[in-house]
Amino acid sequence: MKTHKALFLFSFISILSISACQESSDKTSPSGENTVTTPEKITTKPVEATEPPKVDRGARLFKRCGTCHTLDKDGRHKVGPNLYGIFGAKAAAKADFPRYSKAMKESGIIWTDENLAEYTKNPREFMPGNGMTFAGIRNDEDIQLLLEYMRSKTSE
Numbered sequence: 449m450k451t452h453k454a455l456f457l458f459s460f461i462s463i464l465s466i467s468a469c470q471e472s473s474d475k476t477s478p479s480g481e482n483t484v485t486t487p488e489k490i491t492t493k494p495v496e497a498t499e500p501p502k503v504d505r506g507a508r509l510f511k512r513c514g515t516c517h518t519l520d521k522d523g524r525h526k527v528g529p530n531l532y533g534i535f536g537a538k539a540a541a542k543a544d545f546p547r548y549s550k551a552m553k554e555s556g557i558i559w560t561d562e563n564l565a566e567y568t569k570n571p572r573e574f575m576p577g578n579g580m581t582f583a584g585i586r587n588d589e590d591i592q593l594l595l596e597y598m599r600s601k602t603s604e
């Protein structure tokens with residue numbers, strides 16, 4: 449019984465849509481057949497980018513760091529140190545930042561791209577005992593976009 453009902457409904461909808469189609473194709477073209485677009489025409493159309501530019505994504509990600517860090521030259525220290533010139537710098541190099549942990553000061557780390565990426569991914573695992581209370585960003589692509597954004601800002 450159920451199938452009958454469904455079949456009935458289906459044919460009813462089909463009839464509705466067929467008549468709707470006919471109506472609209474009547475308006476656009478009398479023959480109806482010439483309105484079919486060839487596949488080549490569809491596939492060669494460039495796909496519009498709907499994603500915002502990547503820098504925007506990096507900027508948005510940095511907002512999570514921005515509660516504690518500034519990036520601009522001579523920017524003030526917040527809960528964390530100003531990060532201007534961080535790429536290639538020694539860890540704990542901002543002499544006037546008063547709250548570096550012992551772990552950070554004694555780490556001997558140079559902030560290479562790799563180290564920054566690892567630290568951002570999981571601060572506690574990368575440097576046990578460090579004082580940055582941030583859970584980390586797990587997505588590698590996000591980290592790369594964030595670092596690109598940071599680099600573009602600290603070299604301005």
Ligand code: HEC
Nearest residue numbers: 512513516527528539540541548549552578579580581582
């Ligand atoms: C809740 C505050 C907070 C947030 C959020 C935070 N940080 Fe930090 N960050 C700190 C603190 C505090 C330190 C100093 C840690 C220490 O000395 O052990 C630090 C240190 C650092 C350092 C080392 C600085 C130096 O001079 O050696 C880097 C690099 C860094 N943070 C990057 C980031 C990035 C990137 C983000 C965002 C993904 C982020 N931080 C989010 C508080 C924060």
